Amino acid sequence: MASHAVTDLRHHFENHDQQKDASTLGMWIFLVTEIMFFGGLFLAYIAYRTAYPDAFGAASNTLNIPLGAVNTAVLICSSLTMAMAVHSAAIGKNKLLITFLIATLVLGGVFLGVKAYEYHDKFVEHHVPGPNFDFKSEDAKHPVDPHNASLYFALYFAMTGLHASHMIIGAVIIVVLIRMAAKNRFTPEWHTPIELFGLYWHFVDIVWIFLFPLLYLIDPKNK
Amino acid sequence: MITATPTQHEPKNYINSDYGIKSWLLTQDHKRIAILYLIVVTAFFFLGGLFAVLIRIELATPAGDLVDSNVYNKLFTMHGIIMVFFFLIPSIPAILGNFLIPLMIGAKDLAFPKINLLSWYIYVAGGVFTLYALMRGGVDTGWTFYTPFSTSYSNSYVIATGLGIFINGFSAILTGLNFIVTIHRMRAPGMTWFRLPLFVWAHYATSMIQVLGTPVIAVTLLLLILERGLHIGIFDPALGGDPVLYQHLFWFYSHPAVYIMILPAMGVVSEIISCFCKKAPFGYSFIAFSSIAIAVFGFLVWGHHLFVSSQSVYAGMVFSMLSYLVAIPSAIKVFNWTSTMYKASVEMSTPMLYAIGFIGLFTIGGLTGLFVAALGIDVHVTDTYFVVAHFHYIMVGGAIMGFLGGIHFWWPKITGRMYADTWSKLSAIIIFVGFNLTFFPQFILGYLGMPRRYHVYPPEFQVFNVLSSAGASILGFGYLLPFCYLLYSLKFGPKAPANPWGAVGLEWQTSSPPISENFEVTPVVTQDAYQYSTREEVKVG
Ligand SMILES: [Cu+2]
Numbered sequence: 001m002a003s004h005a006v007t008d009l010r011h012h013f014e015n016h017d018q019q020k021d022a023s024t025l026g027m028w029i030f031l032v033t034e035i036m037f038f039g040g041l042f043l044a045y046i047a048y049r050t051a052y053p054d055a056f057g058a059a060s061n062t063l064n065i066p067l068g069a070v071n072t073a074v075l076i077c078s079s080l081t082m083a084m085a086v087h088s089a090a091i092g093k094n095k096l097l098i099t100f101l102i103a104t105l106v107l108g109g110v111f112l113g114v115k116a117y118e119y120h121d122k123f124v125e126h127h128v129p130g131p132n133f134d135f136k137s138e139d140a141k142h143p144v145d146p147h148n149a150s151l152y153f154a155l156y157f158a159m160t161g162l163h164a165s166h167m168i169i170g171a172v173i174i175v176v177l178i179r180m181a182a183k184n185r186f187t188p189e190w191h192t193p194i195e196l197f198g199l200y201w202h203f204v205d206i207v208w209i210f211l212f213p214l215l216y217l218i219d220p221k222n223k
Numbered sequence: 224m225i226t227a228t229p230t231q232h233e234p235k236n237y238i239n240s241d242y243g244i245k246s247w248l249l250t251q252d253h254k255r256i257a258i259l260y261l262i263v264v265t266a267f268f269f270l271g272g273l274f275a276v277l278i279r280i281e282l283a284t285p286a287g288d289l290v291d292s293n294v295y296n297k298l299f300t301m302h303g304i305i306m307v308f309f310f311l312i313p314s315i316p317a318i319l320g321n322f323l324i325p326l327m328i329g330a331k332d333l334a335f336p337k338i339n340l341l342s343w344y345i346y347v348a349g350g351v352f353t354l355y356a357l358m359r360g361g362v363d364t365g366w367t368f369y370t371p372f373s374t375s376y377s378n379s380y381v382i383a384t385g386l387g388i389f390i391n392g393f394s395a396i397l398t399g400l401n402f403i404v405t406i407h408r409m410r411a412p413g414m415t416w417f418r419l420p421l422f423v424w425a426h427y428a429t430s431m432i433q434v435l436g437t438p439v440i441a442v443t444l445l446l447l448i449l450e451r452g453l454h455i456g457i458f459d460p461a462l463g464g465d466p467v468l469y470q471h472l473f474w475f476y477s478h479p480a481v482y483i484m485i486l487p488a489m490g491v492v493s494e495i496i497s498c499f500c501k502k503a504p505f506g507y508s509f510i511a512f513s514s515i516a517i518a519v520f521g522f523l524v525w526g527h528h529l530f531v532s533s534q535s536v537y538a539g540m541v542f543s544m545l546s547y548l549v550a551i552p553s554a555i556k557v558f559n560w561t562s563t564m565y566k567a568s569v570e571m572s573t574p575m576l577y578a579i580g581f582i583g584l585f586t587i588g589g590l591t592g593l594f595v596a597a598l599g600i601d602v603h604v605t606d607t608y609f610v611v612a613h614f615h616y617i618m619v620g621g622a623i624m625g626f627l628g629g630i631h632f633w634w635p636k637i638t639g640r641m642y643a644d645t646w647s648k649l650s651a652i653i654i655f656v657g658f659n660l661t662f663f664p665q666f667i668l669g670y671l672g673m674p675r676r677y678h679v680y681p682p683e684f685q686v687f688n689v690l691s692s693a694g695a696s697i698l699g700f701g702y703l704l705p706f707c708y709l710l711y712s713l714k715f716g717p718k719a720p721a722n723p724w725g726a727v728g729l730e731w732q733t734s735s736p737p738i739s740e741n742f743e744v745t746p747v748v749t750q751d752a753y754q755y756s757t758r759e760e761v762k763v764g
């Protein structure tokens with residue numbers, strides 16, 4: 001295995017520590033760019049929610065909170081299995097590593113499946129912004145402007161869609177990592193891809209931890 | 224070991240180490256990738272310049288005789304988009320930064336060579352999208368894509384162009400990420416932070432902006448594309464959206480983007496001035512930290528673009544004050560450069576001419592920046608030629624002078640050839656004269672009230688417009704000259720020694736052009752940068 005580790009040192013690095021430090025720092029900086037990327041959408045959300053609190057509350061009440069909560073739990077579990085995968089790689093348990101990667105993949109798949117189901121509901125209810133958009137206020141005495149509700153759903157789809165696309169990219173990477181693990185590519189000395197992907201996966205998880213209360217739970221008293 | 228001994232066959236270097244188009248298109252050598260960038264960036268420069276030529280021809284007369292207003296809108300839009308996103312932003316970082324940062328810090332390559340190559344392909348892909356939009360008829364929104372015109376009314380290829388810039392942004396992000404990691408993790412033994420050349424400090428600050436700012440323009444363009452394509456209402460007042468939100472998001476990136484263009488040029492100027500004064504820059508740490516300060520302040524001033532866009536007066540006052548703060552680190556640099564030259568024996572080489580030109584033009588551009596950052600004056604000059612003149616003094620007078628100065632300074636290192644001295648000095652002077660003749664009259668035009676982005680104007684403005692167009696033709700000629708004599712030097716120029724200017728940076732300690740691995744042995748740095756007084760050779764292995 002030691003010879004394996006040597007071949008993984010790229011020519012322009014002096015040693016493995018330098019290579020690993022560089023990769024890890026690169027990943028953290030990438031995650032910072034991701035925060036800025038999502039940040040623009042969060043800003044738009046804050047601006048319009050402040051401008052149209054009633055419409056945003058009414059629109060958010062049409063979301064399926066139990067499903068959102070289940071998905072939150074599923075994603076937190078997948079973060080746990082991912083952390084276990086990193087640990088398994090660090091102690092050199094390759095079978096365990098593969099098991100936990102598959103578990104993470106399955107949980108990610110469940111999340112995306114539930115999300116697709118929720119999207120389908122929104123589609124059926126004509127809550128997708130566009131020419132077929134139709135929003136009827138539940139509270140007939142205080143109707144909200146459907147245009148503003150449409151803004152909420154536009155942001156809902158933009159934010160959860162961007163998040164889901166990160167999940168899909170993550171799922172593709174897990175498949176690659178499982179294949180690499182099946183070929184015994186990872187050792188306790190060198191399993192940087194597993195570690196870095198772990199960072200990415202936790203980041204995607206944390207984004208959802210913010211999205212869930214912001215999109216689903218903003219008007220609980222009217223529920 | 225360092226000085227190339229004259230032998231019959233050429234010693235190995237990064238250029239002749241491998242042959243064939245594939246060895247270039249699949250290279251992971253930062254020096255070769257820099258050359259790839261140089262080729263495409265230069266092509267975009269002349270394409271963007273072509274639009275400028277058409278604009279200046281149209282404006283030579285008050286009537287709209289060359290193009291109609293629709294075509295004119297597309298001309299200045301494509302000029303702006305290509306020059307900002309495809310020339311200015313990648314120019315110095317992706318070419319000179321790419322080539323020099325590993326050499327300057329004693330590394331074999333950037334931290335992520337494959338990502339470096341990928342960023343070039345992303346840049347080309349973004350360019351292809353934009354060129355496609357251009358050939359289908361272009362965009363007429365101005366490079367700023369202001370909503371709701373861009374989302375609801377414009378009858379041009381907004382989505383394709385937006386996608387091109389969106390894609391191109393990831394190239395800038397990856398380059399910035401690569402530089403930050405490289406500067407943190409790849410420094411040679413003994414190369415501490417405060418021994419780094421100021422060029423590297425400037426690029427560190429630039430990379431911070433690229434990494435923090437570019438994702439915001441990416442998501443902004445994504446929303447713009449969604450708004451135009453699906454009409455989701457985010458920027459549409461008819462649906463409760465706010466067009467001004469677009470302006471906030473856009474300028475949150477696009478003001479700092481100005482510093483992506485100017486900071487690397489400042490780094491170049493610091494190197495050139497130190498070298499041709501043969502002394503360490505006055506106030507090294509002040510210049511280094513002023514780069515960081517400019518990057519940080521740069522993120523807090525975007526609202527000065529919204530003084531007349533329904534922003535509250537109080538927000539306007541705060542943004543105005545913060546904008547004035549940027550003048551402090553900028554002035555620190557100018558004072559330090561001039562102090563470095565004070566009582567030095569200044570060698571008026573070609574790079575030095577560009578550097579001195581930079582200082583003068585940047586100072587005018589910076590000071591007029593204070594005019595437009597002042598609320599009262601800005602109301603008078605908003606959307607006039609005063610603003611056009613101001614940012615061209617920064618971007619053309621500053622960034623392009625820095626770029627050309629850097630190209631001339633490091634050309635012997637990059638290509639291993641010397642260019643013709645008289646021609647290069649002559650063209651530096653022609654460019655300086657042509658530039659001022661082009662853009663100084665525009666300050667007067669703007670102050671007199673000529674609005675930007677119109678192809679017709681009242682006859683009383685003609686004299687200044689003719690002056691400007693005449694200057695532009697001199698400037699354009701000036702830009703063609705380096706293109707010719709630099710290309711000529713590749714084949715016929717005398718061979719460059721390892722250190723033609725007698726500079727002390729690590730990049731001058733290796734051969735010209737450098738070998739693929741940059742140094743025979745990893746250098747060990749034992750002293751600060753710019754030790755011109757002691758002139759001890761830095762130990763290379
Ligand atoms: Cu600005």
